[in-house]
Amino acid sequence: MKVWFWLMRPNMAIARVRYWFWERANPDKPWLCPGTVDFARPICPNR
Numbered sequence: 670m671k672v673w674f675w676l677m678r679p680n681m682a683i684a685r686v687r688y689w690f691w692e693r694a695n696p697d698k699p700w701l702c703p704g705t706v707d708f709a710r711p712i713c714p715n716r
Contacts, residue, residue, distance in 0.1 A: 675682040692700065699706055 675685065701709075
């Protein structure tokens, strides 16, 4: 990731860091919302 991008957008950086910690704490949870998963299931049935 480009550090300069996040330094110029501190509001986004804080949200991204919080989400990064959530991703690390919940590795088994999908990062997509459940509706998106249900929508994509017929398109990619093997995954």
